[in-house]
Structures are given as structure tokens and as C-alpha cells.
Amino acid sequence: MTNAVLDIDTIDVEKIDKEVENELKTTVTIAIQTETLKKAIGKVERSVSKKAVQDIFKFIFIDIQENKLTFRGINSEYLTEATVLQNEAQSNFKITNGNPGSICFPADKLVPIVKRLKAKNSEICIESNVAVIKSGRPEFNLNGIDGSEFPNTPDLEEKEATISIHPDMLRIMYSRTIYACSASETRPLLTGVHHVLSGKQLKCVSTDSHRLAQYTYDLDKEHPDVRVTVPAPIMTEVLKHLSDSEIEVQVHFYSNQVVYEFEDAKIYGRILEGQYPNIESLLFKSDQAGSSVAINAGMFKSLLNNSTVYNSDQPIIIRIKPDLNQLRANTREDEVGAFEEDLSTTNGSGEDVIIAVNVRYLQDALSHYGDQDQVKFIFSPSSPDKPVGMRPFIGMLDNGNEECLELFVPVRTPQIDYNKQVEIEDFKGVAEFEFNPFEEAFKEIQ
Incomplete structure (x- = not known):
């Protein structure tokens, strides 16, 4: 009996590495309702940074599992995650071939492709990080990268509190305060809205040092005291999701993050560090x-x-x-x-x-x-x-x-002598007052 000797020189290591790499790449085909795909992409596309230093921030992440699709977009301020759960009839999406996996596509190409899909259903076939997207007659080929290159959701430290609030009320609170935030980065804390949770009350306050906006709302139960400042861009994105939401929103406050949980989406955002100015004296x-x-x-x-x-x-x-x-x-x-x-x-x-x-x-x-x-x-x-x-x-x-x-805060101007008595001569603001240039002429005719 002779021993077989392995000839190292005959082994193509590069070829083997390539084969292993291809094996690890996502290979899957899914059928999905076009409207379901458009809705999910629409929830994350706004989060994609168009001028990011890191190229990965310009991509949309898609994770495909047997009964769940996960989409993510990210920028320097926040990450948005949208999920699609498979319905019982498997009519909204299903894997038709291959195995679960994840992939990333450049948003500036994926988004316009998805918007152009017109048929009721679409098919996405992914192999070796290349997707073939079909919907009716059109067929689009799109190169992607491995999903492992996309950032994970943020590490969440100790949770401080969670509130449940109706989307209409949160929309009112945010729209009534976000406009007064500062646009200047010289005072970063003023670029966000300060959230104060105390007992049963949630208070939102914003100021750019020239004006201030405050709105309060009474919650249905007691909560721990929390003071966090949420950047305005995160709240702007939250407002866009609120218009599509009908059930209560869960807002989770952590020591380093705030997480907004909707029915089929989450927004993770970092909070601003530092102590917000005391505005009570004003x-x-x-x-x-x-x-x-x-x-x-x-x-x-x-x-x-x-x-x-x-x-x-x-x-x-x-x-x-x-x-x-x-x-x-x-x-x-x-x-x-x-x-x-x-x-x-x-x-x-x-x-x-x-x-x-x-x-x-x-x-x-x-x-x-x-x-x-x-x-x-x-x-x-x-x-x-x-x-x-x-x-x-x-x-x-x-x-x-x-x-x-x-x-x-008033504007000081030399136009005003503040020590002079206020006078309004020939006041014309009476509700019944209406200027009629023909009145005297009509009187003469009569």
C-alpha cells in the first residue's frame, strides 16, 4: 500500500478562496408585492446620506429571511429600520429559491429602480452580490455588496424610560417645537429639542436664544424622570413616519440613544450630550x-x-x-x-x-x-x-x-423711543371699516 502524497504546487489556493467567497455570498430569489417593496424602501431612503464620507452610508441594507424582510438606511444622525413580516397566505412576499441572507445596494440606483416598477408583483434574484429585478417587462441588473459591511443597529445602554403616545399628539408636540431649534452648530445643544419626562408629564422645549417654543402633554401613567435632547433632524424624520401611523408610538429613552418604534419601522438616534439651558427664569x-x-x-x-x-x-x-x-x-x-x-x-x-x-x-x-x-x-x-x-x-x-x-425676544431698534407715550392716531382697524373711494360721489348723486 502506498501513501498518497498531496502535491501542494497543484492546489489553486486563489480559486478555492474565490469558491468559498461565492458560497458565502447571498444567493436567493424572492417574489414580492411591488407596493410592499416601495413602501419599505420609502421608509428608509430618506435616512440615506447623499454626501457621506463613508461610502456604506450611501447604501440601503436588505436582510432576507424566511418570514421577515429588514431594510435599513443610515446617516451620521440616525438609522431607520423598516420590517416586512410575511402574512399567513405568503402573498406579500416569499422566498422562491435559494437561502436567506443579506446584501446592500447603492440607494441612488435602487430607489429610482423601485419607483419605476409598475406591475403588481416583482421578483428579485440575487446571486454573487448582483441582483436582477423584474416587474412586468422591465428588467434591471444592479451590483451590490455583502450585507456584513453595513453597520449594525446601535448598542443601547441602560434604558431610562419608555412612553406610549398617540401619533397625532406626538406630531403636534414636535411640529410646535422643532421650528425654534437653532441652525448653528456653535451651540450644539440648541440644535435639538429638549425632552423632559416627569411623573405623568412630557414636556418638549426648543430655543435658538432669540425665541422659544414649549409644549406639554399629560401621559396616562407615571414615568421616571428623564431629560434628553433629541437632534432636530431625527425629529423631522419621525414626523414623516407619524403621518403614516395610526397606532400608538413607543418612544424608548436610553442614556445614549432614543428609539422610536412604529408598527413596521424603528428609528435609532443619538441624543445630544450636555446640560440644556435653564429656561424657567424666562x-x-x-x-x-x-x-x-x-x-x-x-x-x-x-x-x-x-x-x-x-x-x-x-x-x-x-x-x-x-x-x-x-x-x-x-x-x-x-x-x-x-x-x-x-x-x-x-x-x-x-x-x-x-x-x-x-x-x-x-x-x-x-x-x-x-x-x-x-x-x-x-x-x-x-x-x-x-x-x-x-x-x-x-x-x-x-x-x-x-x-x-x-x-x-424683542429686537432693539433706534426707531423706538421706549420712554415716549404710545400713540395710535387715526386708527383704521375697526372691523366695519371699509375704504370706499366712491362714497362721497354717490352722496352727491343722491
């Missing part, structure tokens, strides 16, 4: 006000829009005589012209007010009120060293929750 209640006035939101929004004709960046000067229900707004004269409009207030009390304020800040806040709403503005009392027109003032829904509010 706020005051109606019973502490030196002046207050209520205004029809629709009419005031129209006035603000009119004031931006000449220069939307210049401040608007507002004079208010609360006891007379009179308000006059004007812009300073420039080379083009000037604006002035009077408005009757619904009610008011306290000392007269003259103030200059950024028009865009008022418009941003008023955009969340209905045209029939009554908006109440309250002003802190004047003092010898600081008149009312130089102090922050607050806006809120008249007879609404006083913890749901907006705060504005």
Missing part, C-alpha cells in the same frame, strides 16, 4: 403680566404677511393700546416704501406697548394656529431700567394650556 404666567392682548390668528397672520412686502428681514414695529383694543403695525420707511396696518384686538388689558420683533419668528409660531383661533400675547411689566418693549413676551392660545407657548 417664563411667566398671565397673572404676572403687565399687559395682555388677544388677537384673531387669521387676521394677524395676514397682517404679518403684508408687512414682508418690502423687506422680510427687517423687524416690524407693533404698537398696542390694550384698553382700547387697538394694534398698529408698521415697518420703517426705506428707498422702496413702508407698510402700516391697523387691527382691532379681541380684548386686552394693562399698560400700552411698543415693541419691535422679527416678523419671521412670529410667522413661524402663528403658522401652527388655525385662522379662527384667538392668540393671546402677554407682556411682563415694565420697570425703570427696562420698559416692556425690551422684555421677552409670550404667545399662546387664548384660554388654552399656559404651558404650551412661544416666547419671543
Whole structure:
């Protein structure tokens, strides 16, 4: 008996490595409802970074299992994960050939391909990191990379709290606060919305140091105290998912992350580090006000829009005589012209007010009120060293929750003499007032 001798020189190591590599690559064919595929891709495509330093951030991850599909998109702020669970009839998707596995495709190619699929059902055949996507007549070939190269979901440290909240309420809270975040990275904490969970109350606060927005909501049960600041881009993405959600959203607060859990999607986002500024000293209640006035939101929004004709960046000067229900707004004269409009207030009390304020800040806040709403503005009392027109003032829904509010910091301008008595001459804001240039002529004819 002779011993066989293995000739090392005859072994093609490179060929063997290639064969092993191909064996490890995903080889699978799935049939899927086109609408199901479009919906899943749509949930993650917004998370894909178009200008990422890391190329993998430009890809969409797809994991294919027997009864579950997982899609992921990621950027430097957050990761979005969408899932499709196989229904009992296996009519939404099923594996028709091959074995489960994962793969990544460039989003800038996969997304437009999926949007162009028109047939009711589609087929995706993946072999050696190349996909053939069919739907009716069209057939697309798309190169991908192995799914193992895509980042995993973030490591979650100790959970601090979980709340359950209706999507409509979360949408209101976020839309009423996110607009006041800072766009400047010089103070990173102000680029997010501060979430304060205390007992049964959730409070959201944002400020860019020139304005502030706050909204509170009473939850149905007690929760541990939590204070975290969530970056505005994460909340913007959450708002887009809320429009498709009908069941309560689970919000999980961790020491380093926040996770939003929807029926068929999750958003993982890092929280901002640091202590949020104490804003309580800026706020005051109606019973502490030196002046207050209520205004029809629709009419005031129209006035603000009119004031931006000449220069939307210049401040608007507002004079208010609360006891007379009179308000006059004007812009300073420039080379083009000037604006002035009077408005009757619904009610008011306290000392007269003259103030200059950024028009865009008022418009941003008023955009969340209905045209029939009554908006109440309250002003802190004047003092010898600081008149009312130089102090922050607050806006809120008249007879609404006083913890749901907006705060504005006035603009200091040489156009205003704060020590001078407020005057509104020839007031034209009476509701019945309508300019009729023919009135005198008609009287003469009669």
C-alpha cells in the first residue's frame, strides 16, 4: 500500500478562496408585492446620506429571511429600520429559491429602480452580490455588496424610560417645537429639542436664544424622570413616519440613544450630550403680566404677511393700546416704501406697548394656529431700567394650556423711543371699516 502524497504546487489556493467567497455570498430569489417593496424602501431612503464620507452610508441594507424582510438606511444622525413580516397566505412576499441572507445596494440606483416598477408583483434574484429585478417587462441588473459591511443597529445602554403616545399628539408636540431649534452648530445643544419626562408629564422645549417654543402633554401613567435632547433632524424624520401611523408610538429613552418604534419601522438616534439651558427664569404666567392682548390668528397672520412686502428681514414695529383694543403695525420707511396696518384686538388689558420683533419668528409660531383661533400675547411689566418693549413676551392660545407657548425676544431698534407715550392716531382697524373711494360721489348723486 502506498501513501498518497498531496502535491501542494497543484492546489489553486486563489480559486478555492474565490469558491468559498461565492458560497458565502447571498444567493436567493424572492417574489414580492411591488407596493410592499416601495413602501419599505420609502421608509428608509430618506435616512440615506447623499454626501457621506463613508461610502456604506450611501447604501440601503436588505436582510432576507424566511418570514421577515429588514431594510435599513443610515446617516451620521440616525438609522431607520423598516420590517416586512410575511402574512399567513405568503402573498406579500416569499422566498422562491435559494437561502436567506443579506446584501446592500447603492440607494441612488435602487430607489429610482423601485419607483419605476409598475406591475403588481416583482421578483428579485440575487446571486454573487448582483441582483436582477423584474416587474412586468422591465428588467434591471444592479451590483451590490455583502450585507456584513453595513453597520449594525446601535448598542443601547441602560434604558431610562419608555412612553406610549398617540401619533397625532406626538406630531403636534414636535411640529410646535422643532421650528425654534437653532441652525448653528456653535451651540450644539440648541440644535435639538429638549425632552423632559416627569411623573405623568412630557414636556418638549426648543430655543435658538432669540425665541422659544414649549409644549406639554399629560401621559396616562407615571414615568421616571428623564431629560434628553433629541437632534432636530431625527425629529423631522419621525414626523414623516407619524403621518403614516395610526397606532400608538413607543418612544424608548436610553442614556445614549432614543428609539422610536412604529408598527413596521424603528428609528435609532443619538441624543445630544450636555446640560440644556435653564429656561424657567424666562417664563411667566398671565397673572404676572403687565399687559395682555388677544388677537384673531387669521387676521394677524395676514397682517404679518403684508408687512414682508418690502423687506422680510427687517423687524416690524407693533404698537398696542390694550384698553382700547387697538394694534398698529408698521415697518420703517426705506428707498422702496413702508407698510402700516391697523387691527382691532379681541380684548386686552394693562399698560400700552411698543415693541419691535422679527416678523419671521412670529410667522413661524402663528403658522401652527388655525385662522379662527384667538392668540393671546402677554407682556411682563415694565420697570425703570427696562420698559416692556425690551422684555421677552409670550404667545399662546387664548384660554388654552399656559404651558404650551412661544416666547419671543424683542429686537432693539433706534426707531423706538421706549420712554415716549404710545400713540395710535387715526386708527383704521375697526372691523366695519371699509375704504370706499366712491362714497362721497354717490352722496352727491343722491
